[in-house]
Amino acid sequence: MEISGLRSPYDQVDDIVYFGRMLDKIRLHEQGQLPPDYVGHLGSGFDGRCVRFMKVNYADLVDRVKQGGTDREILQWCYNVGSTPEPEQKKIWNDYMRKTGWRDEVAERLQSRLEDANLSHRTDIVTMFDFIDLDEGRDPANR
Numbered sequence: 001m002e003i004s005g006l007r008s009p010y011d012q013v014d015d016i017v018y019f020g021r022m023l024d025k026i027r028l029h030e031q032g033q034l035p036p037d038y039v040g041h042l043g044s045g046f047d048g049r050c051v052r053f054m055k056v057n058y059a060d061l062v063d064r065v066k067q068g069g070t071d072r073e074i075l076q077w078c079y080n081v082g083s084t085p086e087p088e089q090k091k092i093w094n095d096y097m098r099k100t101g102w103r104d105e106v107a108e109r110l111q112s113r114l115e116d117a118n119l120s121h122r123t124d125i126v127t128m129f130d131f132i133d134l135d136e137g138r139d140p141a142n143r
Helices: 019-030 045-054 058-066 071-081 087-099 107-116 128-135
Strands: none
Touching (some): 019 071, 045 058, 107 128
């Protein structure tokens, strides 16, 4: 399902994947435009991993997003409140997130989601980011 205003998890804010998507979800939820299937997972899953990486509290991040500002301003707030990852930490984060679902503990869940969506024939979908993009109408083959 295509969701206007929700970017791909591959998209980066500065050098960090997924962060902008998490901000989009917070903003869309605040506007009442986030689909119900997404609401129950706010702050957990990849959102939870992201705030733990940034070393900030999800509820505090939501409050900061509600105050307004650009993605970069909010990212800078995370750095000030939590921590500023070193370039190598960012690379490890990005590589880990982009590969989640490929030969790891999430692979079985990814396969199940593909089967539920009648997409098990799509052997090119090997990560959760790929599946999210496909599920939301973005073709991962164009990445």
